[in-house]
Amino acid sequence: MRFKARLKRDWRFWQGLNRTLKRVKSIARDSGDLLCDDLQAAVDRWRNERALTFEGRTLTYGEMDAMANRYAHWAKGLGLRRGQTVALFMPNRLEYFPVWYGLSKVGVVTALINNQLAGQPLAHCLNISGASHVVVDPETSPVFEQAKDGLERPMQQWVLGPAQGDQRDLVQALKSCSQLPPDRSVREDMTASDTALLIYTSGTTGLPKAARITHMRAQLYMRGFAGATGATAKDRIYVALPLYHATGGLCALGAALLNGGSVVLRRKFSATHFWKDIVAEGCTMFVYIGELCRYLINHEPDEDETRHKIRLAFGNGLRPDVWPKLKQRFRIPDILEFYGSTEGNVSLFNFDGKEGAIGRVPKWMRGKVNIRLVQYDVETESVIRGTDGLCIECGPGQVGQCVGKIAGDARTEFTGYLDRAASEKKIIQNVLARGDAWFATGDLMKMDAEGYFYFVDRIGDTFRWKGENVSTGEVAERLSAFQGIEEANVYGVEVEGADGRAGMAALVMDGAFDAKAFGDHVAQELPPYAQPLFVRLLPRMDTTGTFKLRKVDLVEEGYDPARIKGPLYFRDPKKGYIKLTKAVFDRLASGAVKV
Known part of the structure; x- marks a missing residue:
């Protein structure tokens, strides 16, 4: 019986891995196919199907693309050139994704600013973005105004709503912009190694850092989850996570939009409305962060919590004690837990649903992935090296730091932060061989004899x-x-x-x-x-x-x-x-x- 269960897990693991690898194997840093080309192909295929739903309004793929094209032509009209940056400081709303999708069509980088920030942290994120224009809405415009004194350079504010003073009315400006795609020649000679987005670390222990997300890296997120989730054109994915973060803004959107499915977007998470929304919209998947799931199981029972059509929940940070409660109470057939960091080159998937594990690397896969655990001293906050000067790998059950070998291909490249010094601090040299270089995740993990990885803690939290x-x-x-x-x-x-x-x-x-x-x-x-x-x-x-x-x-x-x-x-x-x-x-x- 135990053998059959293990065989079943192995089969599910292989199916999930195979789906994912099929979607990402053609990604290359020198490719001329950019993220916007992936999305354009989806638009061309499912033009009349629904793509985004938000607060009672729905856009088809074609309407979403037309909106994005207006933003592309708006940027061109401002004289923004390839590689320049526009800051996007808004809560979740229907226009959020079309803004950066449109800007990517003309090679303009979008800095996704956390809309929860204010004051000095907000000014800091705007300053390091290098942007000279910022897109806001009526909710975030007053917050931006209060942070203006901390800006190092003038920044033109474009409001999706009524403008005052030196603000500019973006709604009015877009009316004169074409809905047709910009000529592809505008991004001629660009490759997937060019920057598409800036996504910021959460800043739990200090000011946020801006991670440089290339087109290639964004493709890995979006194509990877399009394969890993097994989503189809029939799926509707509920997204209550902020779109300025990779889990909601890239992983979830990729799973839906690259498969012809649709996204049901909510302004912010609400445990009270969660199941009511999912039932009303006929959602089949939702994306989570671990704390979201804990809020759900701590919430009072809801008559809709078992009347849904959810077949898969996917996300990261699901605590081992919450996992079985979430699955059993809400009758969720499958959970896909994954591990990754915005700026890093390490990705793990728990395709077979073993409770508590963040992913798996079987013995037969070790030579094909760049992931290792090395012994770590939490007191000195440094890796432990042997007499040969190299790091010492962890054995089964032993806690160590997870590291990812840096190489030149799409899945192992480390693009790092805008701040070069901060990027260099995340690199460890001479790990398993002289001259090698590895990305230090800053996360402590352990691995069992079957290759399952378990998250232990952040370095500094231990x-x-x-x-x-x-x-x-x-x-x-x-x-x-x-x-x-x-x-x-x-x-x-x-x-x-x-x-x-x-x-x-x-x-x-x-x-x-x-x-x-x-x-x-x-x-x-x-x-x-x-x-x-x-x-x-x-x-x-x-x-x-x-x-x-x-x-x-x-x-x-x-x-x-x-x-x-x-x-x-x-x-x-x-x-x-x-x-x-x-x-x-x-x-x-x-x-x-x-x-």
């Missing part, structure tokens, strides 16, 4: 305490099993006189916090070194636009009751979790309490 490595992700997963915890964010904080960093957990509770019961749960679920020394209760958790938990501010605030509003607890060696008052804090600071 810390050392009592001589042991503590994974914030694993601790948060165990804490979340405690009754009443809606969200758990775990991080390390420095304690006066102690080596390493002590664990601290920020919790959002549904109801009262029972310190005694929580202490019992922690003692039962976690080894002593992994048990949080401090606990902080929050009314809500700050997240990025892609639902990643922010830690930088929490780490900075630490456990000082003078800086923190709200309940704060300390795990006393004898009494368990007690209120962390100023008196307790002073005793900790003086070393009177041993931790």
Whole structure:
């Protein structure tokens, strides 16, 4: 029986891999076929079929293309040349994808700016984009206005709505622009190695960095998921993730639009409307980020949650404890978990649906992929090298950093960030052979004997305490099993006189916090070194636009009751979790309490 189950998994893995490789094998950096050519071919084939639906309005492929063409001619009219950049600062809306699709037709780069940003972070992203024009809508225009003082150069603001002052009315400007495709000669001599988009890292630990997305890399995203998901022209994919991020804006759109399917786009995710929308629109797939799924299973039951036609959910970051609940409660036949980073050259797919795994590389595939795990010291934050000066590969079950070998083909090239220095910091030399170069993902993983990869934590999130490595992700997963915890964010904080960093957990509770019961749960679920020394209760958790938990501010605030509003607890060696008052804090600071 076990042999048959394994054979079935292997067959599903091979089917998924084969579908994906068929779609990406022809991608080449020196090819003259650009991303916009892929999309144009889809338009020509399915011109009269529905492509995008948003808030009751639907565009066919032909209408979507006509809208994109207007943006292309608008850019030409401004005198924008190939390689120049336009910043796109809007929430999800019907025009979002046609804007950058149209600009790509004339070789103009689009910087996809996180519409959750404001102030200095927003000005920073606009500055490093190098754009002289920015496209906004009535929602983001006031935010841009407030950030203008931080801009290093003048930036013309184009509003999809009423314009004021020195703003320009983009709706009016587009009326005089042709709906016909621009002449292909305008991008003559361009290749797939030219830049198509700038996509920014989420900035969970600092200011965002701009990753350079070439046409080739965007093709890998879109064609890859067109194959991996097995989508067809009959599929409707529900997208509630932001389009400024690769998962929603490239992976999901590629799965639908390169197969003749359609996208049902929502302005932002809502657990309340999620299943109602999916049932009403007849969606067959949805794309997720792990936290989105956790919000769904924590939401009260909905009569539509099992009346849907969903056959596949695909995305990344799905926690092992959430996976079975999501699949069973909502009756989702298949889940396709994947791993990848915006700027990196490492991709993994879990084609056969093994719960908890982010992907698989069987032994017979090792020589054909660029992915390896190497031993890593979390205390010194550096790879571990042997006597020969090379890195040491991890064995089954051993945690290490995931790295991807850099080569010249489409799937292994590392295009990096706009900031060359930041790109160079992500490259490790002399990993498995003298003179080689590998992309450092910054992620700790482990692999089992069958080749399944499991995500452990981000480097920097894993810390050392009592001589042991503590994974914030694993601790948060165990804490979340405690009754009443809606969200758990775990991080390390420095304690006066102690080596390493002590664990601290920020919790959002549904109801009262029972310190005694929580202490019992922690003692039962976690080894002593992994048990949080401090606990902080929050009314809500700050997240990025892609639902990643922010830690930088929490780490900075630490456990000082003078800086923190709200309940704060300390795990006393004898009494368990007690209120962390100023008196307790002073005793900790003086070393009177041993931790």
